[in-house]
Amino acid sequence: MSWEIVIGLETHAQLSTASKMFSGGSTAFGAPPNTQANPVDIALPGVLPVANRGAVERAIRFGLAVGGEKVINRRSVFARKNYFYPDLPKGYQISQYELPIVKGGEIRITSPTRGDIKIRLTRAHLEEDAGKSLHEAFPDMTGIDLNRAGVPLLEIVSEPDLRSAEEAVAYAKTLHALVRWIDICDGNMQEGSFRCDANVSVRRPGGPLGTRSEIKNLNSFRFLERAIEFEAKRQIEILEDGGKIVQETRLYDPERDETRSMRTKEEAHDYRYFPDPDLLPLEVSEEWLERERERLPELPQAKRERYQREYGLSVYDTEVLTQSREIAEYFE
Amino acid sequence: MLNASLKDLSAALAQRKISSVALTQLFLGRVAELNGALNAFITVDAEKSLAQARAADERIAKAAAQPLTGIPVAHKDIFVTKGWLTTCGSKILSNFVGPYDAHVIERFNAAGAVILGKTNMDEFAMGSSSETSFYGPVKNPWGRECVPGGSSGGSAAAVAARMTPAATGTDTGGSIRQPAALSGLSGLKPTYGLVSRYGMIVFASSLDQGGPMAKSAEDLALLLNVMAGFDARDSTSIDHPAENYTRDLEKPLAGLRIGVPKEHFGAGLSADVGKAVEAALAQLEKLGARRVPVGLPSSGLSVPAYYVIAPAEASSNLSRFDGVRYGHRAKEYRDLADMYRRTRAEGFGAEVRRRILIGTYVLSHGYYDAYYLKAQRIRRLIANDFAEAFKRCDLVIGPTSPTVAFKIGAKAADPVQMYLNDIYTIPANLAGLPGMSIPCGFGKDNLPVGLHIVGNYFSEAKMLNLAHQYQKATNWHKREPAGIQP
Numbered sequence: 001m002s003w004e005i006v007i008g009l010e011t012h013a014q015l016s017t018a019s020k021m022f023s024g025g026s027t028a029f030g031a032p033p034n035t036q037a038n039p040v041d042i043a044l045p046g047v048l049p050v051a052n053r054g055a056v057e058r059a060i061r062f063g064l065a066v067g068g069e070k071v072i073n074r075r076s077v078f079a080r081k082n083y084f085y086p087d088l089p090k091g092y093q094i095s096q097y098e099l100p101i102v103k104g105g106e107i108r109i110t111s112p113t114r115g116d117i118k119i120r121l122t123r124a125h126l127e128e129d130a131g132k133s134l135h136e137a138f139p140d141m142t143g144i145d146l147n148r149a150g151v152p153l154l155e156i157v158s159e160p161d162l163r164s165a166e167e168a169v170a171y172a173k174t175l176h177a178l179v180r181w182i183d184i185c186d187g188n189m190q191e192g193s194f195r196c197d198a199n200v201s202v203r204r205p206g207g208p209l210g211t212r213s214e215i216k217n218l219n220s221f222r223f224l225e226r227a228i229e230f231e232a233k234r235q236i237e238i239l240e241d242g243g244k245i246v247q248e249t250r251l252y253d254p255e256r257d258e259t260r261s262m263r264t265k266e267e268a269h270d271y272r273y274f275p276d277p278d279l280l281p282l283e284v285s286e287e288w289l290e291r292e293r294e295r296l297p298e299l300p301q302a303k304r305e306r307y308q309r310e311y312g313l314s315v316y317d318t319e320v321l322t323q324s325r326e327i328a329e330y331f332e
Numbered sequence: 333m334l335n336a337s338l339k340d341l342s343a344a345l346a347q348r349k350i351s352s353v354a355l356t357q358l359f360l361g362r363v364a365e366l367n368g369a370l371n372a373f374i375t376v377d378a379e380k381s382l383a384q385a386r387a388a389d390e391r392i393a394k395a396a397a398q399p400l401t402g403i404p405v406a407h408k409d410i411f412v413t414k415g416w417l418t419t420c421g422s423k424i425l426s427n428f429v430g431p432y433d434a435h436v437i438e439r440f441n442a443a444g445a446v447i448l449g450k451t452n453m454d455e456f457a458m459g460s461s462s463e464t465s466f467y468g469p470v471k472n473p474w475g476r477e478c479v480p481g482g483s484s485g486g487s488a489a490a491v492a493a494r495m496t497p498a499a500t501g502t503d504t505g506g507s508i509r510q511p512a513a514l515s516g517l518s519g520l521k522p523t524y525g526l527v528s529r530y531g532m533i534v535f536a537s538s539l540d541q542g543g544p545m546a547k548s549a550e551d552l553a554l555l556l557n558v559m560a561g562f563d564a565r566d567s568t569s570i571d572h573p574a575e576n577y578t579r580d581l582e583k584p585l586a587g588l589r590i591g592v593p594k595e596h597f598g599a600g601l602s603a604d605v606g607k608a609v610e611a612a613l614a615q616l617e618k619l620g621a622r623r624v625p626v627g628l629p630s631s632g633l634s635v636p637a638y639y640v641i642a643p644a645e646a647s648s649n650l651s652r653f654d655g656v657r658y659g660h661r662a663k664e665y666r667d668l669a670d671m672y673r674r675t676r677a678e679g680f681g682a683e684v685r686r687r688i689l690i691g692t693y694v695l696s697h698g699y700y701d702a703y704y705l706k707a708q709r710i711r712r713l714i715a716n717d718f719a720e721a722f723k724r725c726d727l728v729i730g731p732t733s734p735t736v737a738f739k740i741g742a743k744a745a746d747p748v749q750m751y752l753n754d755i756y757t758i759p760a761n762l763a764g765l766p767g768m769s770i771p772c773g774f775g776k777d778n779l780p781v782g783l784h785i786v787g788n789y790f791s792e793a794k795m796l797n798l799a800h801q802y803q804k805a806t807n808w809h810k811r812e813p814a815g816i817q818p
Contacts, residue, residue, distance in 0.1 A: 046531040091651020272695035277537035
């Protein structure tokens with residue numbers, strides 16, 4: 001009997017603002033450690049967050065591109081996710097929890113087996129990135145670089161609509177092209193501007209969803225594909241041997257091409273989410289939506305349809321021409 | 333000079349009857365003389381203060397002075413102050429020198445006021461007695477075996493003992509008003525959002541508000557003129573048009589409706605305090621105010637709701653004190669988790685640890701709805717109570733605290749008794765309303781009693797008007813504790 005792989009992706013896209021999500025600190029990549037961490041970023045006593053308007057605008061444009069006005073919450077709420085870690089200066093990450101800025105939407109992809117399909121989005125929410133722990137540079141010590149702390153992220157969560165590693169890659173590539181197309185993220189995967197976590201489970205076709213594992217921090221399409229393939233195979237082997245899958249978070253090791261357990265559900269943190277009392281609810285007016293809509297370029301899907309209609313091009317040709325906005329603009 | 337109002341000090345400086353340097357030296361001398369007994373200040377730095385005083389004198393000479401230019405003001409050690417040790421009364425920040433100025437400090441510096449020192453307080457503003465400070469308890473100038481109230485007890489004792497003409501405080505559940513009442517002075521907690529919280533070390537974000545403490549309502553108005561103002565660095569700061577808070581001081585009280593909530597005169601209120609407050613109400617009626625009964629039926633829920641919301645926010649706000657980037661770090665530890673555990677166990681006192689544990693518990697999975705969300709609903713009920721009351725009256729008046737100052741140590745072992753001290757002041761914080769306390773007589777052991785005034789949002793000028801008219805007709809605010817005369 002065959003197995004069906006079920007995948008949902010959580011993608012972190014770094015929003016292309018000059019300053020951070022809740023401070024005026026610079027987001028430029030590659031500066032010497034801690035030179036781009038201002039008093040808010042390092043969480044000095046008494047400092048307070050102020051939401052970055054440019055980041056909110058980019059999140060709105062993303063929502064408009066994947067679902068139009070109806071998927072944008074006119075009122076969303078920043079919440080605190082509490083946990084201790086040295087690269088998390090406040091002891092909590094400001095994110096969105098119960099009320100994200102984008103709820104719903106869809107991404108159309110071309111699957112090698114199922115053709116043109118729609119992948120539903122659960123939500124997309126604004127949050128800040130953490131800093132980086134440097135374990136190599138100092139013997140017996142850990143260095144902390146807070147340059148990344150507070151960098152604005154849009155976390156885009158898909159429904160478990162993907163059925164193979166190839167589909168997951170097709171989805172990630174389409175999403176990657178979209179965020180660059182609408183100019184909200186530079187998409188630089190080496191610098192961590194676009195990275196995925198994959199939720200993977202397997203089941204008998206038509207059966208109930210299996211227990212999933214979450215694979216963290218996949219920062220290339222190849223790693224995404226390899227990690228899902230390894231993980232699905234691992235789960236199938238366990239199940240076929242009569243074992244059970246434990247819900248857990250796993251890390252992909254590209255050097256050994258395998259995933260390893262980080263923590264199980266029992267070891268999961270209680271993040272004690274609650275609305276951040278230092279920030280007001282985020283209100284999006286109809287006028288603001290309208291302004292962002294005007295700033296949105298013609299989307300790849302619309303362009304493809306127009307090229308077929310106006311120039312009589314083949315589906316393949318229009319896909320090639322809309323791989324990036326630069327190519328499409330040159331063509332036109 | 334020690335008893336002079338801010339207005340008189342300002343005039344004396346303008347007329348060159350005294351220089352800011354001489355005035356600052358006078359008060360620094362008072363601090364040197366009395367701080368050993370009262371423990372009101374954590375940090376004094378005469379050199380820094382006198383440098384500011386010299387700059388103020390130059391500014392006065394150039395006729396560029398503002399009303400507070402050259403006047404010494406003491407700041408609660410919760411306000412981050414550039415170049416000054418800023419401890420928040422805690423061991424965990426006992427080595428923390430402020431790398432920037434809080435908005436409130438910036439405002440006083442811009443006005444040309446002199447920073448006289450940083451005042452002692454309950455650790456992280458958690459307390460009603462100023463006993464929980466890492467730097468030891470503050471003594472009440474009116475009776476040194478008594479507490480001055482808290483958490484702004486150092487500021488209160490400093491003003492009461494005439495060690496400073498004025499001071500700043502912060503108020504999360506009564507921390508300006510209750511020490512003002514117990515130490516015989518005037519204190520104002522403004523409308524939430526009127527004074528920026530930037531650089532004010534956070535206890536409970538949705539409740540904290542900075543405000544002035546001084547000898548009279550008139551002084552408070554001058555201080556609030558400096559402290560209030562929009563600040564884009566605080567998302568909860570309100571862009572309210574600038575006001576001159578002295579503008580209504582001289583208005584007659586004829587026709588003013590004062591609402592008296594029966595819930596604040598029931599069981600728990602000690603007879604001596606009740607008597608002084610009743611006499612004050614009679615005095616206000618004599619001045620033309622009209623007394624109307626109002627109800628605050630949800631009042632009784634305010635202490636339990638507060639002790640869910642404030643610790644919940646605090647448990648998260650205090651997570652940044654982890655020994656990684658600044659402040660105290662344990663000397664020895666096995667691993668990262670052990671470093672956190674030891675640093676925070678060593679760095680925080682018992683009351684702070686208690687509240688972090690309560691807050692962590694009420695936010696935990698499975699308890700959040702039952703505690704935190706329910707407390708937020710109670711908060712709404714309390715705000716509605718006041719909204720109803722303000723349909724029938726202009727200001728709500730009652731006692732600030734159920735008793736006069738209590739003995740040091742008397743309630744230290746019983747947190748619930750300590751928490752009940754703030755039963756009349758907490759509702760204003762939960763509703764975000766402005767509240768103030770002014771002296772209205774003396775009770776048991778000749779200790780001061782405070783009159784509590786709560787106004788509608790942004791009605792500070794009206795509250796100050798009532799307080800000033802009352803103070804023109806009475807002398808309670810002019811009384812000073814015995815044994816502090818030079």
